Amino acid sequence: MNLRHVIESQQFTVPLLLELFDRTRRMEAVVARGGTKDYERRIMATLFYRSSTRTRFSFEAAMHRLGGQVLSTENGNEFSSAVKGESLEDTIRILGNYADVIVLRHTEEGGAHRASLVSPVPVINAGEGEGGQHPTQALLDLYTIHRECKTLNGLSVALIGALDVGRTARSLAYLLSKFERVKFWFIAPPEMQVKPDILAYLDKYRVQYELLSDPAKVLPTVDVVYQTRIDRERLQRRDIDLSVYNIDANVLRALKPNAVIMHPLPRSVEIDPAVDADPRAVYFRQARNGLFVRMALLSILFDRE
Amino acid sequence: MNLRHVIESQQFTVPLLLELFDRTRRMEAVVARGGTKDYERRIMATLFYRSSTRTRFSFEAAMHRLGGQVLSTENGNEFSSAVKGESLEDTIRILGNYADVIVLRHTEEGGAHRASLVSPVPVINAGEGEGGQHPTQALLDLYTIHRECKTLNGLSVALIGALDVGRTARSLAYLLSKFERVKFWFIAPPEMQVKPDILAYLDKYRVQYELLSDPAKVLPTVDVVYQTRIDRERLQRRDIDLSVYNIDANVLRALKPNAVIMHPLPRSVEIDPAVDADPRAVYFRQARNGLFVRMALLSILFDRE
Amino acid sequence: MNLRHVIESQQFTVPLLLELFDRTRRMEAVVARGGTKDYERRIMATLFYRSSTRTRFSFEAAMHRLGGQVLSTENGNEFSSAVKGESLEDTIRILGNYADVIVLRHTEEGGAHRASLVSPVPVINAGEGEGGQHPTQALLDLYTIHRECKTLNGLSVALIGALDVGRTARSLAYLLSKFERVKFWFIAPPEMQVKPDILAYLDKYRVQYELLSDPAKVLPTVDVVYQTRIDRERLQRRDIDLSVYNIDANVLRALKPNAVIMHPLPRSVEIDPAVDADPRAVYFRQARNGLFVRMALLSILFDRE
Numbered sequence: 033m034n035l036r037h038v039i040e041s042q043q044f045t046v047p048l049l050l051e052l053f054d055r056t057r058r059m060e061a062v063v064a065r066g067g068t069k070d071y072e073r074r075i076m077a078t079l080f081y082r083s084s085t086r087t088r089f090s091f092e093a094a095m096h097r098l099g100g101q102v103l104s105t106e107n108g109n110e111f112s113s114a115v116k117g118e119s120l121e122d123t124i125r126i127l128g129n130y131a132d133v134i135v136l137r138h139t140e141e142g143g144a145h146r147a148s149l150v151s152p153v154p155v156i157n158a159g160e161g162e163g164g165q166h167p168t169q170a171l172l173d174l175y176t177i178h179r180e181c182k183t184l185n186g187l188s189v190a191l192i193g194a195l196d197v198g199r200t201a202r203s204l205a206y207l208l209s210k211f212e213r214v215k216f217w218f219i220a221p222p223e224m225q226v227k228p229d230i231l232a233y234l235d236k237y238r239v240q241y242e243l244l245s246d247p248a249k250v251l252p253t254v255d256v257v258y259q260t261r262i263d264r265e266r267l268q269r270r271d272i273d274l275s276v277y278n279i280d281a282n283v284l285r286a287l288k289p290n291a292v293i294m295h296p297l298p299r300s301v302e303i304d305p306a307v308d309a310d311p312r313a314v315y316f317r318q319a320r321n322g323l324f325v326r327m328a329l330l331s332i333l334f335d336r337e
Numbered sequence: 338m339n340l341r342h343v344i345e346s347q348q349f350t351v352p353l354l355l356e357l358f359d360r361t362r363r364m365e366a367v368v369a370r371g372g373t374k375d376y377e378r379r380i381m382a383t384l385f386y387r388s389s390t391r392t393r394f395s396f397e398a399a400m401h402r403l404g405g406q407v408l409s410t411e412n413g414n415e416f417s418s419a420v421k422g423e424s425l426e427d428t429i430r431i432l433g434n435y436a437d438v439i440v441l442r443h444t445e446e447g448g449a450h451r452a453s454l455v456s457p458v459p460v461i462n463a464g465e466g467e468g469g470q471h472p473t474q475a476l477l478d479l480y481t482i483h484r485e486c487k488t489l490n491g492l493s494v495a496l497i498g499a500l501d502v503g504r505t506a507r508s509l510a511y512l513l514s515k516f517e518r519v520k521f522w523f524i525a526p527p528e529m530q531v532k533p534d535i536l537a538y539l540d541k542y543r544v545q546y547e548l549l550s551d552p553a554k555v556l557p558t559v560d561v562v563y564q565t566r567i568d569r570e571r572l573q574r575r576d577i578d579l580s581v582y583n584i585d586a587n588v589l590r591a592l593k594p595n596a597v598i599m600h601p602l603p604r605s606v607e608i609d610p611a612v613d614a615d616p617r618a619v620y621f622r623q624a625r626n627g628l629f630v631r632m633a634l635l636s637i638l639f640d641r642e
Numbered sequence: 643m644n645l646r647h648v649i650e651s652q653q654f655t656v657p658l659l660l661e662l663f664d665r666t667r668r669m670e671a672v673v674a675r676g677g678t679k680d681y682e683r684r685i686m687a688t689l690f691y692r693s694s695t696r697t698r699f700s701f702e703a704a705m706h707r708l709g710g711q712v713l714s715t716e717n718g719n720e721f722s723s724a725v726k727g728e729s730l731e732d733t734i735r736i737l738g739n740y741a742d743v744i745v746l747r748h749t750e751e752g753g754a755h756r757a758s759l760v761s762p763v764p765v766i767n768a769g770e771g772e773g774g775q776h777p778t779q780a781l782l783d784l785y786t787i788h789r790e791c792k793t794l795n796g797l798s799v800a801l802i803g804a805l806d807v808g809r810t811a812r813s814l815a816y817l818l819s820k821f822e823r824v825k826f827w828f829i830a831p832p833e834m835q836v837k838p839d840i841l842a843y844l845d846k847y848r849v850q851y852e853l854l855s856d857p858a859k860v861l862p863t864v865d866v867v868y869q870t871r872i873d874r875e876r877l878q879r880r881d882i883d884l885s886v887y888n889i890d891a892n893v894l895r896a897l898k899p900n901a902v903i904m905h906p907l908p909r910s911v912e913i914d915p916a917v918d919a920d921p922r923a924v925y926f927r928q929a930r931n932g933l934f935v936r937m938a939l940l941s942i943l944f945d946r947e
Contacts, residue, residue: 066378073676075706079698086431089382089408091436096380096406100707103699104409104714111695118908119915126696126907129930130703197508297431305424320434330596371683391736394687394713398740400686401711409714512867602736603728610729625739 035332037148040165041203046210053175054326057078063097063324072099077121077131080158081108081139086298087158087169088234090319091135103131109137110186120148122145129154132325133333141165154333163199165242168329169296170203172322177208177256179321180314181293184208190217190250192277193260193302195226200260200296209239216241217250221272247277251286262302281305287312294318299331340637341459342453346469346508351515358483359477360633361626366535368402368629369389376639377404382436385463386413386430391603392474394465395624397441399631403639408436413443426455431458446470458512459638459640468504473634474601475508477627482561485597485619485628495522495555497582500531505565505601506597510535514544521546521556526577552582556591564600567607584608591607592617599623645942647758648766650775651813656820662781665790665938671706673933681944682709686850688714690768691718691749696908697768697779700929701745702817704936708944713741727937731760743943751775764943773809778939779906780813782932787818787866789931790902790924793844794818800827800860801885803870803912805836810870810906813842819849826851827860831882857887861896869905872912891913897922904928 036044044052058092062068077097078088078243083106092102105111111127112118124147127134135156136144141164142155147243159166165298178184187209191201195218205226208214216234218241223244236243244250251257279293284307287293295303295315341346349357360466367373381400383393388411397407411415416432417423425443430451440461441449445470449462463471464471483489493512496506498524510531512550513519521539523531525544530548539546549555564584589612592598600608600620612618645653654662672678686705688698702712708823717722721737722728728750734757745766746754751774754767769776783825788794799818805828815836818824827846828836828851833852844851854860861867869889877883889903894917897903904912905925917923 067380070378072679075677075703083415084575085410085412089410089416089432089435092408093380098407101701102713103706105695107695107698110693111699112908117910121915122908125926127699129926129933130699154411298417298427305426316430316434323434372685374675388720390715390717394715394721394737397713398685507876544869575666601730602720605727610731621739624736627741 033334037151037154038167038333039144039146039148040157041170041207042153043157043167043208049174049207049210051172052325052328052332053178055332056324057179058224059066059324059327059331060326060333062327067097067099070197073234074098074133074334076100076133076135076330077105077127078105078135078158079108079111079127080107080137081143082121082137083107084159084213085135087134087137090322091156091326094323094330096240097323098327110334117286120146122277124151124155133330156329156333163197163202166199168206168326169200172318172325173200173222173258173296174207175206176294176314176318176321177292177324180317181255184211186213187211187256188215188217188254189248189258190254191226191258191260192221192247193217193262193274194224194266195260197222197263198225198260201226201258202230204258207232207306209234209237214239215306217244217254218242219244219247219250219277221245221274223270223272228286247283248286252288255288255291256299257283257287257291257293259293259302261291261295261296261298278304279307283305284312338639341457342449343472343638344449344453345462346475346512347471348472349476349501354462354479354512354515357630357637358480360637361480361629362484364629364632364636367632372402372404374404375565376636379403379405379409379438380436381405381438381440381441381635382408382410382432383440383463384410384416384432385414385442386448387442388412389442389464391442392442394463395627396463396631399628399635402628403632403635404483417596418570425451429456429460434538438635461634461638468507469510471504473503473627475512475622476634477506477630478509478563478599478601479512479617479628480495481599481626482597483621485559485622489516490560491518492516493522493559494521494563495524495552495559496531496565497524497552498567498579499529499571500525500565501529502568503565505563506531507535507575509563510539514539514542522549522559524549524555524582526550526579528535528575528577539544543593552588553591556588557593560593560596561590562592562598564598564607566601566603567605579607583607583609584612586611588612589615609629645939645946647754647761648777648939648943649754649758650767651777651780651817652921653777654781654817658670659784659820661819662935662938662942663785665942666785666934667789669937669941670913672937677707679707679709681941684743684944685713686710686711686714686743686745686940688713688745688768688828689715689718689721689737689738690747691753692747693717694747694769697747698745698870698930701766701768701936704933704940706751706753707933708937708940710944723762734765743940760806766939766943773807773812773846775812778932778936780817781812781939782813782928782935783810783868783904783906784817785935786904786924786928786931787902790927791865795819797821797822798825798827798864799866799868800829800857800864801836801868801870802829802857803872804834804876805870805874806834807872810868811836812840814868815844819844819847824849827854828852829854829857829860829887831855831884833880833882857893858896861893862898865898865901866900867893867897867903869903869912871906871908872910884912888912888914889917891916893917894920894922
């Protein structure tokens with residue numbers, strides 16, 4: 033697997049994804065026996081210009097399970113603060129002296145790419161800007177579907193919620209459309225439907241999709257329900273009742289017995305806690321898969337050198 | 338020792354305490370030879386909704402001396418901030434994917450108990466709310482008495498200071514009253530005396546105690562002086578002169594040669610630095626004992642699995 | 643090498659410096675093979691009363707490359723905050739229970755010395771006050787010259803920039819003047835020239851120096867150009883054009899083929915990024931040397947025990 037930096041989902045071809053997921057699966061076994069010491073001399077630096085404790089923790093846990101060490105910068109601006117306006121490039125050059133891999137969350141789209149151009153060590157994009165790439169989240173979502181559905185072909189996937197914002201729906205649509213006979217259902221109130229660029233992309237690759245405002249009639253047919261976060265303030269501002277889009281006991285009754293319910297977490301009201309006990313609720317396993325996918329990515333980057 | 342979570346001091350029976358202290362004693366030897374690698378695949382996460390650098394450090398040092406790794410969250414709210422109001426339960430479920438033990442300081446009483454109900458890994462309560470439980474502090478206090486006095490029976494213990502606030506006096510009274518023939522002296526200005534609930538508890542278990550406002554006549558008789566923190570602003574507001582309750586050279590002259598002087602630290606004016614050199618001043622050893630007690634607790638939780 | 647604490651540059655005699663640099667050189671080889679496990683039971687605590695992510699990271703990376711563990715306190719005040727005004731001494735005594743070495747950045751000159759008087763473990767001064775000592779920065783600067791110029795004798799060194807503030811120029815002048823036939827050129831606008839105390843020091847030790855406001859005529863003769871940080875706000879306030887002191891392609895043309903260009907980083911406009919590719923631009927290697935020097939110092943302190 034020829035991987036020098038992890039910058040965007042588009043880097044990952046189908047063979048690369050399947051190889052990554054094979055290694056990810058093996059990482060589950062590694063964690064089950066408490067981790068490995070194979071990478072004990074490796075140091076990972078996290079450089080987060082925007083705080084994201086959850087993502088940072090997932091990476092740090094992955095590094096520790098591989099036996100390595102962590103340098104943790106929660107506030108990338110402080111790293112550069114002695115002189116205002118130190119360039120990202122200079123900061124990366126210096127951090128590249130200390131660490132064997134840099135996990136970067138930058139505030140601007142393209143930040144991770146810029147970093148990769150000057151970094152002496154691999155760079156992993158841990159999310160950037162508002163709607164920019166967050167490839168490890170996309171990969172863990174895809175891995176979860178792969179793991180739970182045993183296939184990535186022929187799937188019927190319902191994306192539900194405020195689909196006009198956030199990158200989750202976009203990333204998943206891009207990645208899943210690499211596989212065969214996928215069908216997307218975009219389920220949202222009209223004013224929150226997916227943006228035209230995603231639809232144009234799907235048209236170009238001849239991927240089937242349908243836009244809906246009512247989930248009821250589709251839920252009994254889908255393999256995957258991907259519920260997205262709901263910004264409650266935004267809903268109240270618009271006076272929209274999104275409870276029709278919530279996952280609750282009624283939805284559970286409608287779903288196929290082998291369907292899976294996903295969510296990027298953290299959740300708010302959009303999934304009823306009563307759903308947690310249902311075996312089709314996989315969102316906590318999905319979060320756990322983030323650990324395995326990141327371990328697999330880190331190990332690939334280290335092995336390559 | 339059957340210990341799944343460490344939530345409150347009441348969990349600890351006398352046999353459990355003595356077994357814990359035996360292991361704590363052995364941890365002193367482990368540290369003396371630089372630590373162990375026995376737990377090198379273990380990861381501890383600290384989740385502090387209220388910052389407490391001192392307690393966090395003691396736990397992290399304990400984990401490192403056991404050979405393990407640490408995921409450090411100084412600000413638990415940030416962990417949950419992407420969507421306001423993520424439940425403690427969801428946060429614990431996710432952290433439980435990354436770590437083998439969670440050290441929690443929550444803002445509300447009962448938080449650690451709630452966490453333990455959903456956590457896939459052991460939870461240790463590192464203090465909660467304002468006057469809530471802080472069992473590892475109570476255990477290190479008791480261990481210090483055990484270690485210095487060679488017994489926990491038949492002791493005469495003076496608690497001095499603002500006894501109406503803080504949990505130190507409360508916890509120590511609860512734990513020590515499990516042992517035989519203990520006598521407490523609560524020494525404070527009347528407006529800062531211990532709350533009735535402690536006295537009711539001691540009455541119920543037929544533990545001897547006495548309330549005093551003048552330490553002078555009791556000091557020559559006690560085995561343990563437990564000095565508590567003084568909030569100077571509060572004193573000034575009330576126009577109280579607490580210097581009569583300070584530990585200084587005069588107190589040293591009054592105390593028995595084998596008495597011990599304890600304090601939870603950090604101290605302010607209530608212990609004169611001139612006291613530090615006296616062999617009866619054990620408060621820095623007491624802080625150090627926190628390291629050993631936490632190592633013992635962590636190792637018990639890990640061994641049990 | 644008899645080293646108990648690292649408090650100030652003046653501790654380092656010429657033989658001590660050369661021994662340190664010999665060990666530093668060996669640390670380069672250690673890092674090239676991924677680090678060592680020789681110090682895997684050692685714990686380093688960073689206690690920074692003033693945030694300095696860059697310096698902290700360099701120390702933490704050094705400790706990890708030695709195989710050890712890190713307790714990280716970015717905000718020393720929080721450590722002491724439960725009771726306002728806990729003394730530095732008490733904090734050090736407690737931290738000394740948890741760690742095998744304390745890396746301290748205090749707000750006041752003399753803080754590291756005070757800490758060393760009570761600490762049960764070695765203390766390293768990681769910078770203090772505004773213009774106080776920052777010995778590891780001074781040592782890495784000197785090591786870089788030693789490494790790049792193959793000697794510390796007979797050098798001609800130009801210090802450029804706002805020489806009246808900052809400690810870089812001061813430290814370097816003190817350390818380099820221990821060697822033979824060094825000549826300093828202090829190049830700055832008159833209102834930003836070095837303070838008289840440095841000149842008095844150089845006079846006392848009969849070190850040659852010259853004050854200049856125009857770098858042009860000196861640059862072709864020097865072995866080392868040490869460019870310092872420029873506070874742009876200060877310049878704008880004074881309406882000074884410092885661009886004449888910038889390092890750019892013109893300066894590169896003027897410099898000797900074997901001269902070196904140094905800078906403590908982070909840089910602002912005072913070094914043109916176009917200079918980076920020139921083999922004489924050693925400032926990123928200089929930052930990297932900080933890692934090796936700190937590894938050498940830590941290992942010396944550990945070996946001594």
